[in-house]
Amino acid sequence: MTTSTEPLDPPAAATDRMSRREILQALSGLMVGMFVAILASTVVANALPRIIADLNGSQTVYTWIVTTELLAMTATVPLWGKMADLYSKKLLIQLSLGLFVIGSLIAGLTPNVEVLLVSRVVQGIGAGGMTALAMIVMAAMIPPRELGRYAGIFGAVFGVGTIAGPLIGGVLVDTSWLGWRWCFLIGVPFSILSIVLLQRTLHLPVIRRRVRIDWLGAALITAGVSTLLVWSSLAGHRFAWASGWTVLMVVGGLALLVAAVWVEARVPEPIIPLQIFRSRTVALTTVASMLVGVALFGGTVFLSQYFQTSLGKSPTVAGLMSLPMILGLLVSSTVAGQLITKYGRWKVYLVAGAAVMTVGMLLLATIDAGTPLPLLFTYMAVLGTGVGMLMQNLVLAAQNDVPAHELGAATSVLTFFRSMGGAVGVSVLGAVLANRVTSLMTERLGPAAGATGGGTTEVPDLAALPEPVLRVVQDAYATATSELFLIGAPIAFLALVAVLFIREKPLHTVSGDERARQEATLPTAH
Structure with a gap:
C-alpha cells in the first residue's frame, strides 16, 4: 500500500514545503488568471450579435469568433503541459498570461473581423497555457492529501468562469457606456494583476535538464x-x-x-507520454473528463439560448438565470474538496458526482416552454452539483497516480480532453438543435418555416414574429433543447461507468516537487 511508505518521507522534504499562507498567496494569482482565461471562452456568447452587426461580419464569422479561441486553447494544452515538465512553471504561466493580455487588447481595439479572429487565436493560446498550468503548479506546491480543499476552490472558479461568462457579457453589452469591446478588455487588468501576484508569491524550484521538445x-x-x-x-x-x-x-x-x-x-521526450495511459486511473479519468466537457459546455450554451428564445428573456436576465447551476457547482466542489482533505477518500465523490450529473441531465430533458422557473432552477442546481463533485476531482485522481515527472503531461491530457469534449459537444449538439428546430418548424408551419429563422444557427428576432408563429418558435426551441439533454444523459451515464472502474489509491502526503526530488534519488523509480 502506498500509505505504508509515505510516513517514511525524509524529514528534510517538509522543510522546503510552502506554508499554507504562502500557498494561499500564490493561489490568489493563479485563481485570478484561471478565471479570466475561462471567461474568455464564454463571455462573448451574448455579445456576438452586437459584435457581428458593428463589424459587418457574416454568419460564418459568428461561429468562428467562438471556435478559433476554443480551438487554439484546446490544441495547445498538451504542449504547455509538456513544457511545464521541462522548464520554469512560473515563467511559463506568466508567458501564457502575457499572450492573453496581448490577444485581449487587440480584440478589444479591433477595427475589423479579420483582426478579431487573429486576436482570438492569440487569446486561445494564452488561455490554453493558463488552464493547463494552473493545476500543474498546484500539484507541484501541494500534496494530493491536502490538494482537495484547494482543488475544490479551483473547480468552483472554473465552473463559475464557464457559466458566469454569458451573464457578464450580457451586462456589458446592455450597458451603453461600456459595450461589447469590454468583453475582451475586462480581462486585461485582471491578467496583469495575476502576473504581478505570481511574480511576488510563487516560488518553485526549477529542475534544469537538457531536453528537446x-x-x-x-x-x-x-x-x-x-x-x-x-x-x-x-x-x-x-x-x-x-x-x-x-x-x-x-x-x-x-x-x-x-x-x-x-x-x-x-x-x-514526447508531448504526451503514451505510457501514462497504462495507468487505468489516467485512462478512465481521461474518458470521464471528455464526457464531463460535453455535459458542462453543451449544457450551459444551450440553456442560455433556451432562456432567450423559449422564455423570451434578455441577455442579462438569461445570464442571471444561470446562477442556480453556478451555486450548485460552487457548493459541491468546495464541500467535496474539504471532505477529501479531511478523510482522504475521493472515489465516492467521483461516483456520486457522475450519478447526480446523469440525474440532472434527465431532469432537464423534461423541460418545455412552460416549465415553472422554480422547477427549472432546481434541475439546473442538480446538474451543477454533479459536475462540481466530479470535474476537479478527476484531475486529483490522475495526479495522484502518476510519477512526479509526468504530472504536467497527465494534467494537460485531462484538460485537453475536457476542452475537446466541450468543443465537439457544442458543435455536434448545436447541429442537432438546428436540424431539430427546422424539422419541428416545418411540421407546424410548413416548408416556409425557414423564413422565421428556425433553420439557421441564429436566434430568431422574437419581437418581429406574429403571436401564433412566436408560440411555435418558442415551443420548437424548448422541445429541441430538452431533447439535447436527453442525448446528454447517456453520455453522462458513460462517465459514471468510467469512474466506477477507477481503483481508489491512498493520496500522497508530499507535494509534486518533493516527490520529484525523491524520484531523482531513486534511479529505478518509474
Whole structure:
C-alpha cells in the first residue's frame, strides 16, 4: 500500500514545503488568471450579435469568433503541459498570461473581423497555457492529501468562469457606456494583476535538464485536433454531415493523429507520454473528463439560448438565470474538496458526482416552454452539483497516480480532453438543435418555416414574429433543447461507468516537487 511508505518521507522534504499562507498567496494569482482565461471562452456568447452587426461580419464569422479561441486553447494544452515538465512553471504561466493580455487588447481595439479572429487565436493560446498550468503548479506546491480543499476552490472558479461568462457579457453589452469591446478588455487588468501576484508569491524550484521538445509531435497533434474541431464546427450548416468534406476532414484528422501517436511512441521526450495511459486511473479519468466537457459546455450554451428564445428573456436576465447551476457547482466542489482533505477518500465523490450529473441531465430533458422557473432552477442546481463533485476531482485522481515527472503531461491530457469534449459537444449538439428546430418548424408551419429563422444557427428576432408563429418558435426551441439533454444523459451515464472502474489509491502526503526530488534519488523509480 502506498500509505505504508509515505510516513517514511525524509524529514528534510517538509522543510522546503510552502506554508499554507504562502500557498494561499500564490493561489490568489493563479485563481485570478484561471478565471479570466475561462471567461474568455464564454463571455462573448451574448455579445456576438452586437459584435457581428458593428463589424459587418457574416454568419460564418459568428461561429468562428467562438471556435478559433476554443480551438487554439484546446490544441495547445498538451504542449504547455509538456513544457511545464521541462522548464520554469512560473515563467511559463506568466508567458501564457502575457499572450492573453496581448490577444485581449487587440480584440478589444479591433477595427475589423479579420483582426478579431487573429486576436482570438492569440487569446486561445494564452488561455490554453493558463488552464493547463494552473493545476500543474498546484500539484507541484501541494500534496494530493491536502490538494482537495484547494482543488475544490479551483473547480468552483472554473465552473463559475464557464457559466458566469454569458451573464457578464450580457451586462456589458446592455450597458451603453461600456459595450461589447469590454468583453475582451475586462480581462486585461485582471491578467496583469495575476502576473504581478505570481511574480511576488510563487516560488518553485526549477529542475534544469537538457531536453528537446518534440515539435513534430506537437505539430501533428495540433493539426489533427484542429482539423476535427473545424469539421465539428462546420458540419451540419456549412456542409452536410454525410458529405465529401466530412470524409476528407475526418479521415485527414484521424490520419494526422495516428501519425502523432507513431511519433510520440518513438521520441525520447514526447508531448504526451503514451505510457501514462497504462495507468487505468489516467485512462478512465481521461474518458470521464471528455464526457464531463460535453455535459458542462453543451449544457450551459444551450440553456442560455433556451432562456432567450423559449422564455423570451434578455441577455442579462438569461445570464442571471444561470446562477442556480453556478451555486450548485460552487457548493459541491468546495464541500467535496474539504471532505477529501479531511478523510482522504475521493472515489465516492467521483461516483456520486457522475450519478447526480446523469440525474440532472434527465431532469432537464423534461423541460418545455412552460416549465415553472422554480422547477427549472432546481434541475439546473442538480446538474451543477454533479459536475462540481466530479470535474476537479478527476484531475486529483490522475495526479495522484502518476510519477512526479509526468504530472504536467497527465494534467494537460485531462484538460485537453475536457476542452475537446466541450468543443465537439457544442458543435455536434448545436447541429442537432438546428436540424431539430427546422424539422419541428416545418411540421407546424410548413416548408416556409425557414423564413422565421428556425433553420439557421441564429436566434430568431422574437419581437418581429406574429403571436401564433412566436408560440411555435418558442415551443420548437424548448422541445429541441430538452431533447439535447436527453442525448446528454447517456453520455453522462458513460462517465459514471468510467469512474466506477477507477481503483481508489491512498493520496500522497508530499507535494509534486518533493516527490520529484525523491524520484531523482531513486534511479529505478518509474
